[in-house]
Amino acid sequence: MKFAYFAGCTIPFRENNYELSARKVFERLGVTLVDMEGSGCCGFYVEYVDHLTWLVLAARNICIAEKMGLNIMTLCNGCLGSLAKANHILKTDPETRKKVNEILKDVDMEFKGNIRVEHLVEILAKDLGTEKIEEAVIRPLEGLKIAVHYGCHMLRPSDILEFDDPEDPKILDELVNATGATSITYMEKGICCGAPVMAIDVNLALQIGQIKLTNIEKVGADAMVTACPFCHIMYESSQLMTERELSVPVLHYPQLLGLAMGISYEELGLNMNRVDACGILKFLK
């Protein structure tokens, strides 16, 4: 199994340990990632100000993967949302596609519409399958209570992403349970992390982040699991930038899976998480 890996901007800046752990886990599972040379902005914030420019930037990235003949894998929900939605519009709306292709001619590209855009979680749960993940687990994390955060753009708009039930998703909970840990229920599990307003109103963003952290503390979770660098930054920042007595480690999903597969704490970049995560090591059998 082979994918064109779209890194986006947040990971190489702030969350290299997410990429590191994803690469380690995929290597063991026999999945090859190929870098998308020349790729650039996914277009997430561009959509806010100009719909056409957003489509053109997203289409350009999709064209790079089309030339490689591979489906795209993203680690970021923002990139997934932007690229998958643009892919859907350009596949289904011939008029818009013509307009975008006219502009792409300037850089010798043409959107053909023959690939899919997938998220790491979708690849693990659907392409490989939860059973295969269970088989790869050699050190089950029994007794570890995890609060899962999906992140909005992995699930919604559901008619385009067709990922999971947007109100009651299961896919990431099942992947967490596959590691031997237990995904626990908490209030407001589906609420946004607040990251998209970070550029406009930091306090508002942190305030939204707090809602979830408070609910997670109430149910006594040992750690939180995210699958998006943006959400991850939010939940670490919401703890570090405000005065909180309790701290909840925030793990990128492949870090949790990697531990259960027998990969070391350092190899998974867990020593780089900003909220100390070493408390979870006591759950390793």
Added chain:
Amino acid sequence: MERPHNPSKIDSAFFEDAIKSHMGRTSPYCFQCAICSSSCPVVGEMDVKPHQMVKMMKLGLKDTLIRCKAIWQCVTCYTCTERCPQRVDLTEVLTLIKNLAARDGKTPDGIRRLLQNILTFGQIGEVGEFENTEREEMGLPPAVKVNVEDIQKLLHKTGFGSIIGFK
């Protein structure tokens, strides 16, 4: 928000035009149940609530709407879109309104700064030597080189620079 409404600034075709446009392509049958507002994670901070935005569109208050702070506070979580019983795609409608506001020079500074970086680096920031050294120490390959030249060509063609107020 600007009050009272200036009648001369009412655009009676605003809603009709919006729902026919690509972005706002949505069902027009809002019946003001306000499930959008009760589902919204930022509603408490908004000067105009999501269901009021739809009403304002129907009343042709385009000029007032593009000045609202609330349109930029939307986190684009799509919860309102998913839950609307009348299939109004409010998240996309807000994209349209934000696009109109941007062309009127109202993009918030925080967003403008991020977007200006795309004009220069082809993405929201430049991954330089510092980041790549960190990656190397971790055993990661260098970050992919962005084709800035091609991206700049495309941005020039769509007039992106002038939309966000840079030449």
